[in-house]
Amino acid sequence: MNMLSTWFTGSSQSASPFPSFSSDAEIPAIPLPDYTKMQVHCSGRALLAQEMPHDQKIIKAYVQAGMLQEVPAITKQGTLWRCLRCSNKNPGLFGVHACACGRERCVYCRECLEMGRVSACTPLYYWTGPKASGVFTDPLVWSGRLSSGQERASRAAAAAGLRKEELYIWAVCGAGKTEMMFQAVAEALARGERVLWTTPRTDVVRELYPRLAEVFPGVPAAAWYAASPEARPEARLVLATAHQARRFKGAFDVVIIDEVDAFPYVFDPGLQQAVREACSPHAAVIYLSATPGGKEQQRMKSGALSYVRVPRRFHGHPLPVPECRWAGNWRLQLSRGRLPPALLQWCRSRDTAYPLFVFVPSVAAVRPAVEVLRTEGFRCDGVHAEDEKREEKITAFREEQIDILVTTTILERGVTVPKADVAVLGADDDIFTESALVQIAGRAGRNPERPEGDVVFFHYGRTKAMQQTVRHIQTMNREEAAPDE
Numbered sequence: 001m002n003m004l005s006t007w008f009t010g011s012s013q014s015a016s017p018f019p020s021f022s023s024d025a026e027i028p029a030i031p032l033p034d035y036t037k038m039q040v041h042c043s044g045r046a047l048l049a050q051e052m053p054h055d056q057k058i059i060k061a062y063v064q065a066g067m068l069q070e071v072p073a074i075t076k077q078g079t080l081w082r083c084l085r086c087s088n089k090n091p092g093l094f095g096v097h098a099c100a101c102g103r104e105r106c107v108y109c110r111e112c113l114e115m116g117r118v119s120a121c122t123p124l125y126y127w128t129g130p131k132a133s134g135v136f137t138d139p140l141v142w143s144g145r146l147s148s149g150q151e152r153a154s155r156a157a158a159a160a161g162l163r164k165e166e167l168y169i170w171a172v173c174g175a176g177k178t179e180m181m182f183q184a185v186a187e188a189l190a191r192g193e194r195v196l197w198t199t200p201r202t203d204v205v206r207e208l209y210p211r212l213a214e215v216f217p218g219v220p221a222a223a224w225y226a227a228s229p230e231a232r233p234e235a236r237l238v239l240a241t242a243h244q245a246r247r248f249k250g251a252f253d254v255v256i257i258d259e260v261d262a263f264p265y266v267f268d269p270g271l272q273q274a275v276r277e278a279c280s281p282h283a284a285v286i287y288l289s290a291t292p293g294g295k296e297q298q299r300m301k302s303g304a305l306s307y308v309r310v311p312r313r314f315h316g317h318p319l320p321v322p323e324c325r326w327a328g329n330w331r332l333q334l335s336r337g338r339l340p341p342a343l344l345q346w347c348r349s350r351d352t353a354y355p356l357f358v359f360v361p362s363v364a365a366v367r368p369a370v371e372v373l374r375t376e377g378f379r380c381d382g383v384h385a386e387d388e389k390r391e392e393k394i395t396a397f398r399e400e401q402i403d404i405l406v407t408t409t410i411l412e413r414g415v416t417v418p419k420a421d422v423a424v425l426g427a428d429d430d431i432f433t434e435s436a437l438v439q440i441a442g443r444a445g446r447n448p449e450r451p452e453g454d455v456v457f458f459h460y461g462r463t464k465a466m467q468q469t470v471r472h473i474q475t476m477n478r479e480e481a482a483p484d485e
C-alpha cells in the first residue's frame, strides 16, 4: 500500500504527465481575448471544454499561443488505459459506451464520473501560462485565543508552511485543530500562495467552509464536494474532498490534509496521487488527525516525520472515558425490530436536555433503531452515507429539533454538536476499529460549558479495539495532566 511515507518524497511516484508551468514573470506575446478571466479561471486546474468560460474558437487561440495545453483525458500506456484527470489506472474502473464521437465503444473513466464523464475522445485543458496570483495582507480576522497546545501546533504549522516541509499534527478530538491552522493559512495567503484544505469527508468540508469563510472574509474561497454548486474558480483558499481535489493540477503551495487517516483516503493510492498532483512539487504538507495509523506513528518515532502532539482539548478538560456496557445479542434484537433493553433504559434515564448520537454498525441498523426510539417518544432521526437529507438532519440535530441522531460511522469525524452524549450500539462489530471508536468518543464533551459528556459502548462481548480505545484515551488524559511544554 502506498502510504504517506512515499507521498511527496518517495521514489515510487511515476513521472507527472502534466506540463510544467512557466514562471510568473512571463507575459503572453500575443494579445488574447479576455486574458485575465481565462488565466484566473484555468490556473492550476484540469478542465473540460464545457467548463471553460469561452467557446472552442477562443480555446483554440489559447492553445496555439501556448497558454493552454490540450491532452486527451484518457490515454493508453502500453496495454493499460490511464485517466489523466483522476490518475485512474485500474482496468476495472474503465467502461465503454456508444459515444457522441461516433465510436460504438469509446472508453470512459468510471472513477471520476462524479465530475462529469470523460472519454478517450474528450480533450482536457491545462493552463501553461503564468499562474494567476493574489496577495492578501493580514487576511485573518479572528479574535479568539489559542490554548498553549494549540499555540505550539500553530507555530510549527506556520514554519512548515514557510519552509515547505511536511508536518503531522496529532491532536486529540476537540483540541481545536482548525484554529491551529489559521496562522499557517494566513501567512501563505499573505505570501501570495494558494492553499488547499482537503479532507476525505463531505460533511467535514461542509462544516469547515463557513468557519473559514468567516475568518478569511476578504479571500476568495471555495468548497468542492460531490454535488456542490459550481465553486469560484479564482479561489485562493480551496476546501475540497480528496475526490474533488482532482479538479486541480499543480495549483497549491500549502496543503492541509485533515483527517488524513480516514477512509477512503488512506486505502486509496489513487486519491493520494490526486492530492499530490493538485499541489506544486515543493508544496508544504500538513497532516491533521487524532488517530494516526501505525506507519505514521513509526515514522514520527523514527524522526522521519516531524510532528506536534496536542493531548489537551482546547477547553483544558480531559476526554470522556468510554464506559462499556453489555447489551446481549444486539444483532438478534435488531433483526426483530427491537433494541437491547440496556440501551433503552440508558436512553430513558439520561438527561434528555443534551443531544445524543447513537452510532450503529450498518445502514440496515439505522431504520429499526430510529423506529424503536420514536415509539419510545424521542424525537429521533437517522443518517447514513447515501441519505440525501443528511445535511438537513444534521442541522436539525444541531438546532435541537431532534433529541437523538442515529448514524453510521459517516459522522465519526469532523462534525461537532456541542454538549452531545454518545452511544455506540454494537461496539463489538468489526467496523468499530480503535481509531473509529476514539473518533466517535471524541464527539462528546466538546463544549466548555459541558466538558464531561457520556460515552457508552453497548456490546455483546468486549473486543480488543474497545479495550485499546479506553487505554488510548486514558493515556492522552494522563499526558494532558503533565506540564504542557
Ligand SMILES: [Zn+2]
Residues within 6 Å of the ligand: 083, 084, 085, 086, 087, 088, 109, 110, 111, 112, 113, 118
Ligand atoms: Zn478519471
Ligand SMILES: [Zn+2]
Residues within 6 Å of the ligand: 099, 100, 101, 102, 103, 106, 107, 119, 120, 121, 122
Ligand atoms: Zn468518444
